[in-house]
Amino acid sequence: MELSSIEKEEIGAYIFTIGKYIETYNEVYDHVLNTLVELPGAYHLNLVQQIIEVDFGGTAAIRKQENIYQKQIKRRYLKLMGLEMLYTFKLRHILPNLILLLLCYVLYVNNTNLSVLFKTIYLAICVLIVLAGVFCIIYRYIIHRKTKKDSIKSELIFGLLFLPIGFINILFNVVITKENTSIAVNTQHIILLALFFVISIYIRAFMKLYTERITVLAI
Amino acid sequence: MAVNNELFKGTLQTIILNLLAENDRMYGYEITQKVKAVTQGQLILKEGALYPALHKLEAEGLLETSTEVVENRVRKYYALSKNGEKEVVNKLQEAKEFIAQLQLLLNLKPSL
Numbered sequence: 419m420e421l422s423s424i425e426k427e428e429i430g431a432y433i434f435t436i437g438k439y440i441e442t443y444n445e446v447y448d449h450v451l452n453t454l455v456e457l458p459g460a461y462h463l464n465l466v467q468q469i470i471e472v473d474f475g476g477t478a479a480i481r482k483q484e485n486i487y488q489k490q491i492k493r494r495y496l497k498l499m500g501l502e503m504l505y506t507f508k509l510r511h512i513l514p515n516l517i518l519l520l521l522c523y524v525l526y527v528n529n530t531n532l533s534v535l536f537k538t539i540y541l542a543i544c545v546l547i548v549l550a551g552v553f554c555i556i557y558r559y560i561i562h563r564k565t566k567k568d569s570i571k572s573e574l575i576f577g578l579l580f581l582p583i584g585f586i587n588i589l590f591n592v593v594i595t596k597e598n599t600s601i602a603v604n605t606q607h608i609i610l611l612a613l614f615f616v617i618s619i620y621i622r623a624f625m626k627l628y629t630e631r632i633t634v635l636a637i
Numbered sequence: 638m639a640v641n642n643e644l645f646k647g648t649l650q651t652i653i654l655n656l657l658a659e660n661d662r663m664y665g666y667e668i669t670q671k672v673k674a675v676t677q678g679q680l681i682l683k684e685g686a687l688y689p690a691l692h693k694l695e696a697e698g699l700l701e702t703s704t705e706v707v708e709n710r711v712r713k714y715y716a717l718s719k720n721g722e723k724e725v726v727n728k729l730q731e732a733k734e735f736i737a738q739l740q741l742l743l744n745l746k747p748s749l
Contacts, residue, residue, distance in 0.1 A: 444704070444711040445665060449684060451710065452666040475685035483689050490696030 419454060425461050426451065432466055436477050440567040442484045446474065488570050495574055498631065502623035518618055522611040536607060539614050543586055546617070550579045575632060582620050589613060645680060648735075649690045651728040652682075654699065654717065658725045662703070662716040665691065691715055699724050 421429075433447045453469050454461065474480050506515055525535055554576050589609070601609075645652070656671055657663060663671070665687055672682040694700045699721035703714050717725065739745065 441713075445688065445713055448664065448707075448710050448712050449666050451708075473684040474688075475683075479685055483685075483692070486689070487692040487696070490692060494696045494698065 419457055419459060419461055421451065421454060421461060428463060429454075429466050432463060433470075434567070436470070436480055437484045438481070438568055439484055439488065440569045441487075441571070442480065443567055446470070446480065449473075488573070491570055492574060492577065495578065495627070495632070499578060499620075499623060499627055502627050503619050506619050506622060514622070515619065518615055522615055526607065526611055536610055539610055540590070543614070543617065546621070547583050547586070550583060554579060571632070575628070578624055578627075582617055586613065586617070646686065648732055649682075649686060650694060651725075651732045653687075653690055653694065653715075654721060654725040654728055657700070657715060657717045658722070662714040664712050664714050668715075694721070 429450060430447055433443055433450065436446065437443055450466055450469050453473070454465060457465065470477060470480070505511060557575065558572060652672065653668065656668060660671075665684065668691075669682045669684065669687060672680055691700065695702060695715070699718055700715045701718045701721075703716070704711050705714065706712070
């Protein structure tokens with residue numbers, strides 16, 4: 419059957435209400451239109467409902483599958499993120515890590531005023547958090563401003579970005595505080611430098627994963 | 638006589654991987670139609686089974702995806718990843734061995 423643009427809009431509006439993510443919408447919409455074009459007779463919205471019910475197993479099945487898919491993708495990319503971080507310790511990538519480690523050591527050994535060091539790194543991490551937030555805003559509200567539905571890909575990026583931020587928050591509010599007398603100040607500084615080291619690796623791994631895999635990810 | 642779809646559920650991933658090995662990239666609807674055409678309508682691959690299998694293969698890193706705008710809508714294509722190219726060989730071998738065992742178990746003679 420031939421579908422008019424108004425009919426396509428009606429189909430789109432119906433499918434829009436089914437799933438949570440734009441990826442689900444795109445895949446189901448394309449599939450339904452392909453199926454309808456092959457069918458004989460006149461168009462009716464009931465046909466779309468029938469395709470959803472018979473071929474996809476209903477709207478509940480689509481939502482369930484979308485939920486499973488979102489979790490599968492999240493798990494995969496968290497694993498890839500971990501692997502990217504480990505790759506930085508491979509022989510041909512280890513040089514930046516060694517330089518960073520040396521820097522942390524020099525800062526720790528030579529800096530007489532550790533509170534200045536503490537404040538500087540704290541500030542650097544705060545700047546990082548703000549930059550991550552700005553990136554998310556630009557990504558969602560400028561680059562993808564026309565997307566009216568949530569996206570698995572966006573959620574994945576935001577999740578990967580805010581995962582260390584949550585961790586940093588816990589560290590700063592629970593472990594590295596003046597009120598916490600159970601951990602010596604010196605130990606707190608070591609924790610801070612270690613955090614700086616790990617975050618640097620995380621950022622490099624995220625940038626590599628983002629440019630090489632996430633930007634080409636079509637989910 | 639139509640084949641019982643339950644029988645090929647276990648080999649669905651192998652079928653998908655093999656189809657993608659034979660075709661550079663395919664989209665969901667195209668896969669269902671290909672299965673229908675190759676089996677002359679004996680096997681109907683439902684979308685409710687196809688997409689979970691595609692998504693699982695993608696999450697396992699065996700498939701890569703890309704999108705293209707076709708007739709004003711976004712179409713998602715699936716293709717084998719490098720790992721997928723290796724895995725298709727293993728899966729096909731597994732399927733061949735399984736079929737051979739089935740033939741023995743059920744006293745079937747392979748058709749000439």
